[in-house]
Structures are given as C-alpha cells and as structure tokens.
Amino acid sequence: MLLVETQGTPPPAPLTLIAREGRRAVPTVIVSGQELIALDDVASLFQVTVAEDAPTGGVTVSYRGRTIVLSTQQSIASVNGRVVTLPAPVARSGRRLLVPLEFLSRALAPIYDRRIDLRRASRLLIVGDMTVPRVVARIDSAGPPTRATIEVTPAAPVTVTPDVGRIIVRVEADALDTSLPAGGTALIDQVRPGDQPNTVALILDGAAGTPRTATTTADGVTRISIDVPSAAAAGDTAAPPPPPTPPSDPLPPVVGKRRFTTVVLDPGHGGADTGVRTADGLLEKELTLDVARRLRQRLETRLGLRVLLTRDDDRTLGPDERAAFANNNKADLFLSLHGNGALGPAVSGAEVFFLSLDKEGESVRRSANAEAVSLPALGGSRRVLEIVPWNLAQAAHIDRSSTLAQMLDQELKRHVPMSPRGVQRAGMRVLTGANMPAALVEMAYLTNPDQAAKARGEEFRNSTADALYDAIARFRTFADEKAP
Amino acid sequence: MTELRRFLPAAIGVLALALFAWGMIALLERLTARNADVPAAASAPPAAAETPHISVTLFYATPEGDALAPLRREVPLAQGLVAQGRQILTAQLQPPPGPYISTIPSGTTLRAFYVSEKGDAFVDLTGIAAAHPGGSLTELLTVQAIVNAVTANLPAIQRVQILVDGKEVDTIAGHVDIRRPLTRDTSLVRELEASP
Numbered sequence: 176m177l178l179v180e181t182q183g184t185p186p187p188a189p190l191t192l193i194a195r196e197g198r199r200a201v202p203t204v205i206v207s208g209q210e211l212i213a214l215d216d217v218a219s220l221f222q223v224t225v226a227e228d229a230p231t232g233g234v235t236v237s238y239r240g241r242t243i244v245l246s247t248q249q250s251i252a253s254v255n256g257r258v259v260t261l262p263a264p265v266a267r268s269g270r271r272l273l274v275p276l277e278f279l280s281r282a283l284a285p286i287y288d289r290r291i292d293l294r295r296a297s298r299l300l301i302v303g304d305m306t307v308p309r310v311v312a313r314i315d316s317a318g319p320p321t322r323a324t325i326e327v328t329p330a331a332p333v334t335v336t337p338d339v340g341r342i343i344v345r346v347e348a349d350a351l352d353t354s355l356p357a358g359g360t361a362l363i364d365q366v367r368p369g370d371q372p373n374t375v376a377l378i379l380d381g382a383a384g385t386p387r388t389a390t391t392t393a394d395g396v397t398r399i400s401i402d403v404p405s406a407a408a409a410g411d412t413a414a415p416p417p418p419p420t421p422p423s424d425p426l427p428p429v430v431g432k433r434r435f436t437t438v439v440l441d442p443g444h445g446g447a448d449t450g451v452r453t454a455d456g457l458l459e460k461e462l463t464l465d466v467a468r469r470l471r472q473r474l475e476t477r478l479g480l481r482v483l484l485t486r487d488d489d490r491t492l493g494p495d496e497r498a499a500f501a502n503n504n505k506a507d508l509f510l511s512l513h514g515n516g517a518l519g520p521a522v523s524g525a526e527v528f529f530l531s532l533d534k535e536g537e538s539v540r541r542s543a544n545a546e547a548v549s550l551p552a553l554g555g556s557r558r559v560l561e562i563v564p565w566n567l568a569q570a571a572h573i574d575r576s577s578t579l580a581q582m583l584d585q586e587l588k589r590h591v592p593m594s595p596r597g598v599q600r601a602g603m604r605v606l607t608g609a610n611m612p613a614a615l616v617e618m619a620y621l622t623n624p625d626q627a628a629k630a631r632g633e634e635f636r637n638s639t640a641d642a643l644y645d646a647i648a649r650f651r652t653f654a655d656e657k658a659p
Numbered sequence: 660m661t662e663l664r665r666f667l668p669a670a671i672g673v674l675a676l677a678l679f680a681w682g683m684i685a686l687l688e689r690l691t692a693r694n695a696d697v698p699a700a701a702s703a704p705p706a707a708a709e710t711p712h713i714s715v716t717l718f719y720a721t722p723e724g725d726a727l728a729p730l731r732r733e734v735p736l737a738q739g740l741v742a743q744g745r746q747i748l749t750a751q752l753q754p755p756p757g758p759y760i761s762t763i764p765s766g767t768t769l770r771a772f773y774v775s776e777k778g779d780a781f782v783d784l785t786g787i788a789a790a791h792p793g794g795s796l797t798e799l800l801t802v803q804a805i806v807n808a809v810t811a812n813l814p815a816i817q818r819v820q821i822l823v824d825g826k827e828v829d830t831i832a833g834h835v836d837i838r839r840p841l842t843r844d845t846s847l848v849r850e851l852e853a854s855p
Binding site: 520617 | 722
C-alpha cells in the first residue's frame, strides 16, 4: 500500500468557485505539473462523503446514493459503474487525499445534481445554473481617439455607463469570465474587473474627453465599441454625431432584493482621541456618543431598524475599524457624527459631508487590483503602498451618498442652525472604506460659545437626533423604492 | 516661396531669442526693483537685506476662521525647486500678520521637503498632529493651506503629500484623508481685496 507523499506548490492564480450562494476561492496545489484539490475540500464544497478503504487502496466518494470509486494506484475512476480516466491517481498529503482537478468535471459532474463547469483557462469553477459569459476586452488602437472593443460571448444585454474618468460596462449575468488587457494604452489607463461581479471598468486617462460607445449584437456575440477622444480634441473640433448609444441608465451600485434594514452610526472620536473640547470642557467624543444613542433609540422604536454603533462606550477606534464594522454588518447606511471646531469663535452651524473622489482616488482605483504599488521617493528609497480594494468601497456609492447628504442637510435645516457651507464634498477618511451610502455630519461648532452651551443641553441633542432621524427615514423610503 | 520656407524657421528662432532676452532683462529689473522694497517688508530678517526675494502666495485663516485667505508675502529667492519649496513652507509655518490666523499649529516645524521623480512634493512636518485643535473645518483649512502654498507657487508641482514625523498618516486630526498626494483645493479659499 503505497501512497504518494505530497507537498506541492500553490497555483499561479487561485481557482474561484462561482455559485448562486456567492463566490469563494478554492484551494488547490500543483504537484508534478498536476493541479490537485483535496477531497475534504470537495466534500465540504459539494456535500459529498469520502471514505477510504485502506486494504484495497480505494477511495469512495458518495453523493445521494451515487458513488465514485477512485484508486490510489491507477489514474481511473468508476463513476456510477462507468470508467473515466483522470490525469493522475489519488495522492496523499499528510492526512489529506488529493485528486486531480479534472475529477470535478469528469467524475463529479456526471453524478451531481447541479451543473459543474470547470474553466481552467480563466480559473473559474461554475456550479449551478449561473450565467457567466466570456468577456474579452482589447485596445484596438492608441489613437486618439483610443479605440477599444469588448466582446461578450454568448451575447447578453449590456449597459454602458460613462462616469467621471471611467466607463462601467455592466453585463446582465451572474458573473463574468474575463480576459482583459494587462496594461493600458494611450487614453485608456486600464481595463479591470468592476466593483460588481458582472461589471468591467475602463479607467480613462486624465486627458480623455467624453467617450462614445456603441453596442451591437451579431452571431451570438455582443460587441461594445468604445472611442475615447482626447479632451483637447473634443473641445475644438465639432464632434461627429455619436454612434447609436445603448441604454445607459445609471444603475444603482447595489443590486439585490434586500430591503433597507441596518444602520450603522459612528460616534466620532473616542478614548484617547477626545476631538474638539469646548471652553468649559465638553468633549466632542461625549457629544457624538450621546446623540448617536438618542438617534439609535428613535430609529429602533419608530422604524424597527437594526441600529448598531461603532462604539457604545469611550474607546479609541481607527477609521478602518469603523468602516469595517459597517461593512461586516452589511449596513445599508453609515453615518459618522462629529462636532466641529474653528479658529474663530463666530463660526457656527451644522455641516454635512460626503466623500470626494479626486484624481488620486481615481488613480488608486486604477491600481486597485494590484496588491501593492511601489512609489519612488527622493533619496533613492521606494515606498510600497499597500492597496486594499475594499478601502475604496465608497466610490461605488457616491451617488446615493450625495442623496443622503442632501436629505441630511434639508432635515437638519428644519431643526438646528446651519453653516452657510451646507453640503460639502471632502476626502473624509472614515467614509472611504464604507461599502454603502455614507455621510458625515458636523452637528455644531463647539468653538462657538453659544453652540457649545446649547450642545450641553437636552434640547439641542434631541433636535439633532430628530433631524437625523427624519433624514434617515426619508433615505430608507428612497432606498426601498430604488431597490429592484 | 521655397526661400521663404527655408528662412521662416530661422527668422522665428531669432525673434524668439530676442523675446526671451527681453523677458529676462525685464524679469531681472523687476527682481532688483522688488529687492529694494524688501527691507520695508516686515517679514524680511535684517541680515537678508541683500538676498533677493520673491513674492509668493501663502494661505491663512480669515479673521473669522471660516475660510482661507491668500496673502502675498516675500520669501527669499532660492536655487532650485526643492530649496524654494523649503523657503515657501518655512514662511507658511510662520505666524501671519494680524488679523489673519495660521491654520498650522504654532510649534509645527518642517522636517523635510522633497520632490519625487513623479513630481509629487512631500511635506514632512513635526509637531502638527498633537497640537491640532481638531474639527473638520480647521483640519480642511490646515491641509489646504499646506497643499495650496506649494502648488500655487511652484507650478511644476501638482500634488503634495503631507507626512507627519517622516511617516504617512491617515489624518492630522481624525477627519481629512492625507494618505495620498493631494491636488490643489481652493474650495475654502476666499479671495480678498488685493493685499499690498
């Protein structure tokens, strides 16, 4: 009884399983040029049972009364009595049994209730009735105009949405099997997977003008032609009439049937970080927590929402911890509460912020699928910047965050004094990682003697909580109406 | 016709050279003229009387503290982008003339100023975070004053990254993201009547 002891190396790219339940990475290992998967991983992924018959060197995989018999000696398997070949016999790594990846398509697929589609080239394992068309993008000419083509096979309805500095192509599908150019050319900086599993994003250069797109379907292939002129050229030449454009309704970033249920409130500062201090010693961190609790009570009792606070006591929290808390709890709205400070005592009034995405944000978006970006610094050193894709999560929700900010501004106006600056866009750190509509409210200037005095009182805190409650109630109605 | 074509580039070249020379003379005249004004300017240290100065725009909070005011100030002329950047920032860190207010806490010093191959400037400050009074508005004014002081006066620089004690940080006081180089932002700048 001789089993191959196996160490192996990881594959160049992970295998991704796509199913109705979501997507996940499937661990595999390369041994002597063969890609192997552990049978205990197969067991947990596909709900099969694995039994080893040591004396005969046989391994039995059972699924709903159907069986596959594998051998540790021979590269064959008996699938419900029918023999299929495999590239290698069962191997052993420690206590684990490994089979060639082909086991999934040749042995498991014939007896499995759901379709199993192994696409080795694109590193996809598709389980069940999922629509995963092949999407091939290429840049045809540098131009200007820089010309690109995206082909979707088999044909599927697509929506092309031009956005600031980028074009989002959304395919009506569960996921995409993409083949994208490695780098950019001329006015197209990058073509990369979008923020949703069924989107592709073309990141445009800063010098790009308004792109023109045309979509045609023929011979089972949907073809999107994209022309990106330079901004300068678009300005001084009368642009030729654009080719027929496909419907381009700006779709909401989140597609799903779930309703608005969860709000995460973020009392600003906390712990060692006290925030602004009033002349008589009221701390911003105390005010933000108190108003957050008042608001939570209103939202829970009147709207029946699930309301969570990033901190419900006096503790230090980093910006990423706050956003991650909202993301992990699948919040439908993130609201960060603050008290403002100015260099002069006269400045007063509430302000509302949502995130601004400047060119830097866009350029980080461009490299968002890279693991790290190395930046040169003077003195010969290089700085390696780790890019965490979820940290750019807010970019996908900017439109709704803008709506939320407007509603907050309008409702605050009815209850508390406002600053003349109203709704502002700024690079608010805590908002960058929030993967849902998000805003930051500065409730009052704690450096203004009148506002500082009022901020101590019940009346101001209740009025602010009432205003924020009204805005969130409005936003909930808006979000539910927009939900598909 | 062909003769004309041959001579045209040469003629343009001569014209351009003449224009350039005239421009340089004019610039020198202006610089020396400004030099003469320097001793009168309050900001100039007495020892620097013979150092040529240039006029730059620095940014301070308005007396109310709700916006940035651009003020023309004299700083010593320096050799090269990096040296000039240091001069500008050193001046920006100094207290402004009344009634304007500095948006950078007093005690903040410039640790380093350098420019990357990509043309991004790095402003490395020390003492800024601990002393910052906080609040989104004040923090925005602080960040914009630094970024704008560099970009408004050194056109070669489009982006500025603020470092604290030599390190990249999330924010100065908990609000404004400064993890990446920032471009000029004039959203809180309020133009005043021309200052002398």
